[in-house]
Amino acid sequence: MKSHNEVRGRLPLAAAGALTRDEQVEVEAHMAQCPECREEFARLEALRMGLANLPSPSPPPFLAQKTAHIVRRRLEAVEERRWRIRTIAFLVAFTWVVTLAAWPVVRWVAGIEILTWLLYSTVWGWLTAGCAALILGLHAKHTREEL
Amino acid sequence: MTWAVTIAIEDGLSAEPEVVTRLRKGDLDSLTDLIPLYQQSLYRYLYRLVNDQAAAEDLFQDTWLRAAQNIRRYDPARSFHHWLFSIAHNLAIDYLRRRKPEVLAADFVPAATLQESALQQMLDAEVSAELSRAVGDLPAMYREVLTLRFQEGMKLEQIAQVTQTPLATVKSRLHRSMQYLRERFL
Numbered sequence: 001m002k003s004h005n006e007v008r009g010r011l012p013l014a015a016a017g018a019l020t021r022d023e024q025v026e027v028e029a030h031m032a033q034c035p036e037c038r039e040e041f042a043r044l045e046a047l048r049m050g051l052a053n054l055p056s057p058s059p060p061p062f063l064a065q066k067t068a069h070i071v072r073r074r075l076e077a078v079e080e081r082r083w084r085i086r087t088i089a090f091l092v093a094f095t096w097v098v099t100l101a102a103w104p105v106v107r108w109v110a111g112i113e114i115l116t117w118l119l120y121s122t123v124w125g126w127l128t129a130g131c132a133a134l135i136l137g138l139h140a141k142h143t144r145e146e147l
Numbered sequence: 148m149t150w151a152v153t154i155a156i157e158d159g160l161s162a163e164p165e166v167v168t169r170l171r172k173g174d175l176d177s178l179t180d181l182i183p184l185y186q187q188s189l190y191r192y193l194y195r196l197v198n199d200q201a202a203a204e205d206l207f208q209d210t211w212l213r214a215a216q217n218i219r220r221y222d223p224a225r226s227f228h229h230w231l232f233s234i235a236h237n238l239a240i241d242y243l244r245r246r247k248p249e250v251l252a253a254d255f256v257p258a259a260t261l262q263e264s265a266l267q268q269m270l271d272a273e274v275s276a277e278l279s280r281a282v283g284d285l286p287a288m289y290r291e292v293l294t295l296r297f298q299e300g301m302k303l304e305q306i307a308q309v310t311q312t313p314l315a316t317v318k319s320r321l322h323r324s325m326q327y328l329r330e331r332f333l
Binding site for chain 2 (some may be wrong): 012013015016018043044046047048050051052053054055056058059060062064065066067068070071074075076078103
């Protein structure tokens with residue numbers, strides 16, 4: 001059997017419905033013969049009711065619609081960025097494959113060695129990629145500003 | 148700010164699995180149906196935690212953005228409600244840590260005791276507003292436990308899951324905050 005003080009210490013949790021079944025039984029058994037604890041429990045019960053009925057802050061108007069719109073736009077922007085990166089990666093790989101595949105033809109036509117051919121291709125590749133990156137960057141900036 | 152009394156979770160959560168499944172399949176239109184289901188409870192939780200309307204609104208949007216980005220990681224065996232609130236909890240705690248002066252879980256000293264008659268008037272609007280202010284004076288971790296327990300109706304185990312803290316800590320925070328309010332009001 002728990003002492004009066006031990007049970008009294010548990011009353012806040014009893015009122016909050018946060019005791020185990022055994023603890024609850026002990027508290028109830030004690031309260032059945034202790035008017036002081038019954039009174040204290042009634043006060044805590046009133047407090048619990050007050051907490052459950054606190055005024056609830058209302059969300060600003062259209063918060064759900066605004067949030068759905070913002071989330072959607074941001075996710076679409078992320079998806080578009082991923083698509084752009086995948087496209088660039090594919091184009092880079094494709095360019096290198098074409099460059100290397102074209103070398104036998106270039107050597108036969110112009111007699112250029114592979115290192116020279118790769119140097120030319122790399123310079124032109126960087127120039128082209130630079131222009132493409134600039135265009136994509138400007139487009140991305142424009143999209144971000146729209147968001 | 149407009150205040151309205153709302154108890155427990157809004158109607159409509161029974162539709163949760165179907166809408167959540169749509170979002171998991173990448174249907175962004177489902178957000179239009181899903182967000183309103185949690186609008187009141189999630190906003191209230193965030194507002195109580197950060198005590199600031201604008202911050203609560205930003206965190207509300209960030210929570211949904213994070214949820215939508217990570218929806219594939221959501222385990223359908225788990226409650227979406229609790230998963231969503233745990234995201235909100237993490238974002239709010241990060242915000243509170245950045246916002247400095249507020250103390251997250253420090254000790255608090257009970258204020259002066261109010262009159263005995265306050266008990267009888269607990270449901271009176273004035274007392275209710277006073278109780279609301281008293282809850283607002285508590286450190287964030289204590290406010291959070293009270294809100295999740297009494298306004299969201301969560302069990303202690305669920306609160307522990309949302310706040311990612313041991314059950315004993317949740318129990319202790321609940322006990323201390325009840326004790327504090329009891330001493331302040333009754």
